[in-house]
Amino acid sequence: MPPLDATQLPALPAPFWFIQFFKVLGFLLHMVPMNLWYVGVPLAVTLYVFGGERARRWSERLMVQMPIIVAAGINLGIVPLLFLQLAYAKAFYPATILMAWFWLAVIGMLIPAYYGVYIYVSGMRDGAGSMTVWRRAAGWCSAVMFLVIGFIFANAMSLTTNAAAWPDLLDRHSVAGAATGTALNVADPSLWPRWLLMLGLALLTTAAWTVLDAVWLAGKEGGAYQRWAQSWALRLALAGAVWSTVTGAWYLFGTWRPTVFKEMFAFPAVILTVLTAVSCWGPGALLWATRRKALNWTLAGSVVGLQAGVLALNAISRQIVQNIELRDVFQPSVAAQPTAPDWGPMALFLIVFLAGVGVLIWLFAQLAKAGPEPSLDGPAEPPAA
């Protein structure tokens, strides 16, 4: 039995478009809950202290839902990570090995950050006086850790496409040519706008969640809360649009390599580039135009739809830019890697995927029967033992 041929690792087991589709779809789905903890947790813990009555209520509502939001975000993040490792290993592994300790610290921070959310929420749910300084501190620590985790991710993803920096980073962070795992991509000018751009998108997603929650789950809060939520969402959306425009412009015009710039501003990619840039104003514009109307399902649904579009355009644009930037590593291109589709396992996956969606629909249908206001106030208190 001859061993694996050194020059021929197993080919990609799916057509490249398939891998690309699930990578982008997974990233898009991951961004929704990730955005909510990225900006939502810092905002919520701040407003809980400094906000007015309705701002505190908004903070409580978001944080009570946060354990599920975090769970969703982590699990949805596995999808793009899986397909990233499948087709982009040659770039992704070196980048993360160079910054191994920081990359591993993501796991080390995610666990306490998640428990911190639970501990903080338990302070809100246990009644007056139960939000002790330690519980409050747990929430603040979680907020900081989520921001730091975002910074590390921005490092890893920007370093993945910054192959030119690898040799120098290895020289400065190595023992006899072996990486110490202590490098960061801070010298890369694209790192900072990439990290900050995600904050803008996160503000927009938080705005969309605010109107959705107000019409869907906040029925008991009353009309005054809905009006406040609508106004708060407008402010979040406008702030997100301004932030995204500034950091996006910095990213495009200040850090894009000439080849990326040339391709993304050539027809037809320029349409995508322009749409991605201007789309961030959609949710804010709609909320501004309807600011004197009462919040309803149609309006909330439209805002959510527009924000979904913003995130989708971002995910697709980022993917195209990443592929262009990685031509140095995958010659002639990442899409040109040999493929040998594994149709049987792929069919099994797709069948299980569809069946899984069916089971999920059944599960959520049971929730609808359980009552009009599902309890998201689940395991806020610490376990019995």
Added chain:
Amino acid sequence: MHYPWWYVPVITAPMLIAAVSIVHVLVSHYAVGGGLFLAVETAHAYRTKDREYLAYLKGHTKFFVWLTVVFGAITGVGIWWTIGLASPLATEVLIRTFVFGWATEYVFFVLEITAAFIFLYYWGRLPEKTHVAVGWIYAVAAWISLVLITGITSFMLHPGAWLDPATRSFWSGFFNPQFLPQTVARTGGALLLSSLYVYLHASIALKEQRLRDLIAARSARPALLGALLILAGGAGWYSFMPESAKAALAAAAVLNVLAALIFVLTGVVFVLLYLGPYRNPGWLSPGFAGALVLFGVAAFSTGEFIREAVRKPYVIYNVVFGNQILPNEVAELRSRGYLEGARPEGRSWTNAYIARHFPQVMDPANPTRIDEKKFLDLPRSEQIKIGEVLFQYHCNDCHAVHWGYSAVAMMLYGRTEDMHLDMIENLDRAPFFMPPWAGTREEAKVLAAYLASISPPRPGGMVPQ
């Protein structure tokens, strides 16, 4: 070489995988067995209209979700993180071979998480039958996750027919010789470990003796069944191991001790289960339950460590060596040079590093090519430095340097440089669980020089000296 090597002082990078994996499996098996416990016992409590038992089960579910959905899930992701950092080539091979196995497992994982949250958060809000059905969805999805992951991890110990290009496929790799034994053993482990956690939780959280006795009695049978499945699966695991893994188990004294320890610990757990919860449910005190968990966790951790250790010198048997090269590359590396790299396309990380730091050894006719013969013209201090690069990439996956995990300096007391050279050039001959030497003679010499520079002298006072 194919990827930059991650130098982790003292413990070495792959031991991080072992650490994260062991912590994870101690929770993930509870996530499987605990789901079954909750589904079965909630149905029983509804059927017998035992409100107190239901109240306990709700409290246990909170503990369960807190532990498995947060710590269990994130440490599972943590394994991904660490294998990509410490064994990138092996991870690449695994993902390219089993991506749809992982993707399918992910679907079940999402079902698990969703069902777990609904089971807890809608407690008392759903019709009883629906609530139990949600519990069963969790339990079944969690067990299928276990089966799918076991197919992939067992492949690493023995890929079976996958090794033959004529029969190489996802299916031949997944249904490898180790698949069934390890699935049986892990199913047993899930049943046993979850019962032990339930005992500990109940002994602390419950004051009412009736409920403690009820839980002790009802969970004893699955726990005993679990212990038997572990033994059956363990026997199969041993029977279907590759010859080299059996030999490694027999040859390494530490593995002998650990293997014996598993049987002793499992036996102790079995006897304690029989004497305690099965025959005398009233014995279930926090101290007794704590001892059970302690023995169970020790047995489990030992088993996981052995499972990892017997694969040496491979990460994936006959596919990828621990030092991240492929068996087919060895001959090419011996000819071209380890630092040069075997793949014709692109430059290896070691080649690029040498070119930057030791330009004098590059071939003037081809500046991207290392001329190994020039190594021996370098001053000895430079030879040692190149030898250290070789050590990092060829050896550090299993050996720390001066002290720590399997530290190489501690193994080389009093050896001469000639002895080092002989050992390097016959690396896989004396101890078969070492990988073959995969470099040129010049590279072996500079590595020997490096080893000589870190070898302590023969301890003094020994007779004859």
